Amino acid sequence: MLFDSKLPDVGTTIFTVMSRRALDEGALNIGQGFPDYPIDPRLADALVAAIGEGRNQYAPMEGVVELRERISLKLKASYELDIDPHAEITVTCGGTEALYDAIQAVVGPGDEAVIFDPAYDAYEPAVRLAGGRCVRIALAPPAFRFDWDEVRHRLSGRTRLIIINSPQNPSCSVATREDLDALAALVRDRPISVLADEVYEHVLYDGRRHASVLAHPELRERSFAVFSFGKTLHATGWRVGYCVAPAPLTRELRKVHQFNTFSIASPLQYAIARYLSAYPEAWTGLSAFFQAKRDLLAGRLRGSGFEPVPAAGTYFQLVDYGALSGDGDVNFADRLLKEAKIATIPLSPFYAAPPAMTLLRLCIAKKDDTLEAAADRLCAFAARLKRA
Numbered sequence: 001m002l003f004d005s006k007l008p009d010v011g012t013t014i015f016t017v018m019s020r021r022a023l024d025e026g027a028l029n030i031g032q033g034f035p036d037y038p039i040d041p042r043l044a045d046a047l048v049a050a051i052g053e054g055r056n057q058y059a060p061m062e063g064v065v066e067l068r069e070r071i072s073l074k075l076k077a078s079y080e081l082d083i084d085p086h087a088e089i090t091v092t093c094g095g096t097e098a099l100y101d102a103i104q105a106v107v108g109p110g111d112e113a114v115i116f117d118p119a120y121d122a123y124e125p126a127v128r129l130a131g132g133r134c135v136r137i138a139l140a141p142p143a144f145r146f147d148w149d150e151v152r153h154r155l156s157g158r159t160r161l162i163i164i165n166s167p168q169n170p171s172c173s174v175a176t177r178e179d180l181d182a183l184a185a186l187v188r189d190r191p192i193s194v195l196a197d198e199v200y201e202h203v204l205y206d207g208r209r210h211a212s213v214l215a216h217p218e219l220r221e222r223s224f225a226v227f228s229f230g231k232t233l234h235a236t237g238w239r240v241g242y243c244v245a246p247a248p249l250t251r252e253l254r255k256v257h258q259f260n261t262f263s264i265a266s267p268l269q270y271a272i273a274r275y276l277s278a279y280p281e282a283w284t285g286l287s288a289f290f291q292a293k294r295d296l297l298a299g300r301l302r303g304s305g306f307e308p309v310p311a312a313g314t315y316f317q318l319v320d321y322g323a324l325s326g327d328g329d330v331n332f333a334d335r336l337l338k339e340a341k342i343a344t345i346p347l348s349p350f351y352a353a354p355p356a357m358t359l360l361r362l363c364i365a366k367k368d369d370t371l372e373a374a375a376d377r378l379c380a381f382a383a384r385l386k387r388a
């Protein structure tokens, strides 16, 4: 049967492509963002217990009450916020579903959504499936700072959504409170919602503090904030995330969620609720945990030709291979896979119009042994290139 694809130019994501190729090539995969170490065994025990107790039927559409109450307490502890667990929190299938639902809730045919490149790849297809169009604004490496004047110029009467991601994957940059003030000034008196992808909220380095839209009174009333237990509990395969938004926005988001996934795996929700109730501060050491990994990898690579770019947050580290080669990043990542047996993620696929750059993204959510082995392979490859 002949039919028109709704997303003719969308292929398999760069993450899946590189992970598959890593398997084919027998390469070490420090490309895709997932931990290679186990979850806390107490979290695993909580899941077994929830299943044993019979928590195996449909969960409520909005999410299990115990979990939403725990999330509310966690938001209080993190940001001193009072969030209504019943009207303002929805449990979703990872952060990904929350992003999709929020976009479908507010973007309609002909509408525009502003996104910042290098942009996480889930945003644009969701905007297009809603009938909208993305206005893509490039952040320039290596600092990847926002230019709010440019953003103002790119707004139109059709702009309905601005999507920000902080800490940002893949640039490892973070938005400041001043960025949020500038954003608030831009959307004031305009019918524009904000979608804040804050899945790396607990991974900021060198003493930085996360500036959440929820803690910005003006932005809070027009924002969806998206979070992920995949990142916070090192359990990306559990696919549990949540969206926090004021009641009117939450009502609209739930209309989409209800007919998208309906509800999220019940025992997983009970397990997370129990675990957070027993260990309410399970997530507080995340920045230190990942900062040690960042420093381990960056320390081993410095001076090798894979120069670490200062990382402010996320569980990634960018490296600049410009001293070794002028190849484009997709080609260079390909060579690394084949010749050094190591999978990395090139940055240009995250841009609509990539700037000239020689950057690769490495994931630091790996065992120290994995990071050391990766650094050894990269250093050996760099040494071979320098000799050639």
Ligand SMILES: Cc1ncc(COP(=O)(O)O)c(C=O)c1O
Pocket: 033, 093, 094, 095, 096, 097, 120, 165, 168, 169, 197, 199, 227, 228, 229, 230, 231, 236, 239, 240, 241
């Ligand atoms: C910036 C960003 N947003 C959203 C997600 C999706 O989160 P989840 O795995 O909870 O769906 C990811 C996952 O890598 C991410 O990096």
